[in-house]
Amino acid sequence: MSASVTTPDAFGDVPARRRLASSGDLFRRLLRRPDGLIGVVILVTFGLLAVGPDLLVGPLQTAVTAVGPRLSPPSAAFPLGTDELGRSLVNLTAHATRISMVIGLLATAITVGIGALLGIVSGYVGGRTDAAIMRVADFFLVIPTFVLAIILTSIIRDLAGSGAREVFGIRFGLIAIVVVIGITSWSSTARIIRSQTLSLKERAFVDRARAVGAGNLHIMRRHILPNVINLIVANAVLVFAGAVLTETTLSFVGLGDPFQPSWGQLLDASREVGAPSLGAWWYFVPPGLCIVVVVFAFTLVGGALDDLLNPKRRQRR
């Protein structure tokens, strides 16, 4: 964001001075709230775990490298027990953290990217473009996107094959999930960004930019975008929570990848061997708790950011 101040561009410094709240300031205020602090601490912890599961628990165990007894309860050697192949649940859950978090991150990037782009264009351009984009957004908001996501994921895999290609260390079959989450969940982001853009484009600095000859693209990129970036970040946090939940659910209905297990894939595997009926709680409680804690933390942080950015609600607290 400092880039806009340092560029020699004639209009570059205008949004920097007019920015409604700086991101650093926002983050400091977030950490001063108990819900924000707790959420951030949890997320940093899981973030670190996601970066280097190999360092902590060794490489992902497979049917070949599994050493434990089958489906055994927690013991000294296996603190969280083992699965039906004798793999340690500590190992599996740690590696699943990486997969779930990376998929969540990629899906969030796509969702928020599409949503922010369409939201800014919709709000700024207005007229028929706006009406058309918002119609489509409403469509995705209303229909059961999960069923659509199931169908899209399996069609993409049928068409493109799920071979061993990898993107960002994620196998192609899972990348299909990432893309599908992005396609089906951008509409709430677009709506939020659009309404903020609608109010921004009436501000004096936009008129001023236009008066000195700035084009629409330039205004959207250099004047509107910097002013909605905080809103985008706050929304991205909530989108991440949703993306983790959606990925988990898609994996649970059988769209996960056993070679790159996410939390949802572990839960699906545990259901398939009948863990709840066998009383094998250690199989699904660790990945399950991870999901709940991470989604909870994202919801806390997202809610806190929302409060800080929404002056109407801030006043009333």
Added chain:
Amino acid sequence: MSGHYVARRFATAAFTIVLIVLINFVLFRAMPGSPERVLARNPNVTPELLAQTRARWGFDKPLFPDQFVRYVAATAQLDLGYTFRGRPVADVLAQRIWPTVLLFGLGEAIAIVVGLALGAYSGWRRGGPIDLVGNGVSLLLYSTPYFLLGMALLLIFATGLGWFPTFGMSTTGATFANPVDWLIDVLRHLALPLTTVSLGLIGQYAIVMRSSIIETLSEDYITTARAMGLRDGRVLRRHALPNAMLPTVTLVAINLGYVVAGAITVEVVFNWPGLGTLTVDALASRDYGVLQGVFLLLSVAVVLANLAADLVYGLFDPRVRA
């Protein structure tokens, strides 16, 4: 409620349904190799049946307008094609819809009553013990995938305590002396999945209702009502609740589409023989005809529910004009 408002709501609903049919057509017909993909994977398709289906769907004709028109006409007549086993998709859907309606309808009803009451009370007594506990629990429930909740309940109450059966809608192979015994059997099977669906939804509804009540309480007319010396209970029931309910109605309806995902997974956990298990089984065998039918059915149901919610909203909120 003006006629214009009603007409617009109907137009939006119709537009959405048209889009859904269009998506179904594009995904299952217009994508490269789609019809062959659907048919060729099916071991039960004989060459004769293949030829017959091709002729019926008009695969020898161009995609547009011939195939498209045929597709729309067939869908309008509820001809949704055939499953892998050769049964009409519409029949299978009709058979599987009732367990889902039972589970999901009851779950929604319980969740709306309990969730809205909890949310309203929490918002009314903001910062009180019920609010703190209720809001925390709601947030936690909101963060928990439904099926995980279901697995936990299954582990504790069916496997651990043995109070409830672990799967299905009734005891397999059992015969019942009278309908009451049968009903009790079904209810015992229903208990855990129903609890799961209700708990999963209560969190969402309580959160929405709580913030709606808090928003409403800061309005000027509430201050006026208080200044007039009205008792607390009357301010809540006559002034705050009716106004806070309205946005909640819309949110409940919009959330329906999202909630469907949860219903699907809950059915899988408990082997409940509804649309959810049907979807997951169809997914495992890539039975696209069934998936397409489920998508169409659930989408239309959700769109109609939203239409109903919009009309109710218009009926109760005099501010809704255009």
